[in-house]
Amino acid sequence: MEHTRYRGRFAPSPTGPLHFGSLVTAVATWLEARAANGDWLVRIEDLDPLREPPEATDQILHSLDVHGLHSDEPIRFQSRRHPAYQDAIDHLLGNGKAYRCSCSRKQLQAHGGRHPHQCRTLKAVSGGSPHAIRFALIDERCQWMDLLLGPQQQTVQAELDDPVLQRKEGFYAYQLAVAVDDIDQGITHVVRGSDLLDMTAQQQQIFQALGAAAPQWLHIPVILNDQNQKLSKQNHAPALDDSKPAANLVHALAALGQHPPELLFSATVDEVLAWARAHWQRTAIPLTSQQARGITPSTQSHLDH
Incomplete structure (x- = not known):
């Protein structure tokens, strides 16, 4: 099937709940699709049942939902x-x-x-x-x-x-x-972590x-933990705190080089996403993981303007 309309996707593996690095990727894929007035799809890459806790898929979909990231088409399950x-x-x-x-x-x-x-x-x-x-x-x-x-x-x-x-x-x-x-x-465009570049x-x-x-x-650059390791489930990345979705989104935007204003910490999820759509600049995304360290949920809630 040939598509001229932009079609992107976020495709997590359900080996555990979403962590901050996953959210950064999800936000980048969503904003690229929205900037192009295209479609954003969610695909669950559940190919390895031996590594997939039964509750992980529901946890991932719940996290995406509370962060305002909704698939434009029915969720696809690779299983x-x-x-x-x-x-x-x-x-x-x-x-x-x-x-x-x-x-x-x-x-x-x-x-x-x-x-x-x-x-x-x-x-x-x-x-x-x-x-x-x-x-x-x-x-x-x-x-x-x-x-x-x-x-x-x-x-x-x-x-x-x-x-x-x-x-x-x-x-x-x-x-x-x-x-x-x-x-x-x-799918016409794939936005993903630089760990998959090779x-x-x-x-x-x-x-x-x-x-x-x-x-x-x-x-996009992968997000690193304090030990300069990729933030991942294998490296025991903590699960997203779904009770603070707006703050999580602001931190993700900062990691993507978008310089969200501090006032967004008191905004709603919809308001944060609306600001992100209006101000999204692909060229501001850091080129390296060190540059992307920026502000993570473990740092102070003070952003550069």
Whole structure:
């Protein structure tokens, strides 16, 4: 499906409640869509039930709701999309863009990333043996224009960088599902953390192999904790305090370089979002995580004007 209208999305994995870093990304995706008079969608990337507490999805959706961030279309759940992912894998296997791989991580590391079972070339793995499905990259020096960072280039190497599309346990991988759903939902622009920048060239090849153009990319800096680690569930980032949504939004805008006035701390959620829409400047977004540290919920409530 071809779309000329801007269509963006926020796609959290339900491995825990939203934290401040997640909110910053959500706000950036929402404001970019609103600035373009486009659509903003929410997608729950619930691909790994072993890492997903049963209450996490409801917690995430509740947080988005109290912060005034409402999807323009029904919420999509990747756990309900397995047939579409399997169809994509069958298509890629059928045209030689994917292959079955029985190599373990340890074996690949021991051989410098090369496949000791020669999975790519021999295609000798039977469908009944434990195996992953990998995408068959081609050697490429990929170039594209990031909407914040400017010209980008990455080199990908066939075999050495081939990403997993489906794990041996049967779970579909992010690299596959995100492309299938972005294509199906007509996503034109992706705003996401710069920690995902390194996989962009791989993903562009997957989009191409599935017969679609890749979206335009905008990578924002990740938010760091006091130990200079990415604010994440793995690093025990605290859950958002949903009782203070307006203040959370003001802090997120500050981290995005938007310089919200201090009076917004006494405003309503709708008033904060209205100010943000009226004053949103993509060019003000910091380029690095250090610049984005700005003001987080743990700091004093005094903002630079």
